[in-house]
Amino acid sequence: MTEKLHLATQLIHEEQRFDTVGGKTIKTINPAMYTGSTVLFDNCEDLRLANAGEYPGIVYGTDRLPPQRSFEKKMEELEGSALTRAFPSGISAIINTLLTFTSSGDHVLICDNVYGPTAAFCSKILSKYDVAIDFLPPDIGSNIVQYLQPNTRLIYLESPGSNTFELQDIPAITKQATKRDIITVVDNTWATPLFLNPFALGVDIIIQSVTKYISGHSDVLLGTVSVNQRYAEEFDNFYQVMETFAPPQDCYLALRGLKTLPVRLAYHQQAALEVAQWLEQQPSVERVLHPALPSHPQHHLWQRDFSGSSGLFAFLVHKKWEGPLLPQFVDNLDLFGIGYSWGGYKSLVTIGSSNRRKQGNYANRTVIRLNIGLEDPGDLINDLKKGFMVFQ
Ligand SMILES: Cc1ncc(COP(=O)(O)O)c(C=O)c1O
The missing domain is CATH 3.40.640.10 (Type I PLP-dependent aspartate aminotransferase-like (Major domain))
Incomplete structure (x- = not known):
């Protein structure tokens, strides 16, 4: 192959090591799994090399x-x-x-x-x-x-x-x-x-x-x-x-x-932008914190340095809604799980304080963070609409 492969192809194309059975290589598409602590040496000379730190192979599970x-x-x-x-x-x-x-x-x-x-x-x-x-x-x-x-x-x-x-x-x-x-x-x-x-x-x-x-x-x-x-x-x-x-x-x-990362990220990017743009239009929302939105304070840096955006962003509701109704808003959501971490196929929500060690942006405010998963963004927006009913 002479032409340079595109990234999506490079991630899929891989040289594998294969075992053989009956003189024929076993060509599963996915690589072989190895687990273990002990790795056996062929003879004492190999063990001597391992002891001396000179063995070229793998000496142990770590x-x-x-x-x-x-x-x-x-x-x-x-x-x-x-x-x-x-x-x-x-x-x-x-x-x-x-x-x-x-x-x-x-x-x-x-x-x-x-x-x-x-x-x-x-x-x-x-x-x-x-x-x-x-x-x-x-x-x-x-x-x-x-x-x-x-x-x-x-x-x-x-x-x-x-x-x-x-x-x-x-x-x-x-x-x-x-x-x-x-x-x-x-x-x-x-x-x-x-x-x-x-x-x-x-x-x-x-x-x-x-x-x-x-x-x-x-x-x-x-x-x-x-x-x-x-x-x-x-x-x-x-x-x-x-x-x-x-x-x-x-x-x-x-x-x-890694093999599906480009496909998943393209979807996360698009779906998150759709939800973020919709949120910007909602009367109870004060600000959406998403670097790919022109309203983001460092949007110019995102435009200059990044070639895309992923599915994690946050928003703030107007201060008057930050009381006991905010947890109720979150509890009202069905499609968003309440939980830490992000980057997976399921949409997630967390709420938390924006406070930093130094006096920072949005001091004493509550940030609602969304991980937009791989669901249909229209369904996610309908779920959020249901949540927003608590503010009416
Ligand atoms: C930006 C960022 N870096 C690092 C980590 C830590 O990753 P892990 O959960 O794999 O320890 C997290 C976890 O949420 C994170 O959000």
């Missing part, structure tokens, strides 16, 4: 069994990373990244709209090891320079950030960080590798909660860290020492999820 290796390889191709490693959850990927690249005496900057447990790990655990933490405004850009200190080692971004969906000006930040040799990390779970390429914007490390769109069916917990050439060896060494690994069954499901 040494990344084939389903994990296949998934990581596919992610490396998709994200353009020098190295991708899988973790048993998104938060585990985040924590291990922060542990690898920080030491006592370092200063770390974190966007104030990051996923709550990311912020909690920094404030409650990293700080114990004498790493100083400061939170950044969620819409930070070139004004990052005001926050930098001589010992700033790492800047952690999430764009759009959790629940309030502000975007950061990533290239403006990486421009300043690169000049000072500061590592930049971005949680790219919302956009997935399909709608944003953070490496092209100068980012060093990309986090994915594979739990969300990549696996896509709310039945997997998994995360990845993808690293550029500069930090690949340091990260790989850390990974090996920690003996972190990702369950083979979950890697298998994530690999399967």
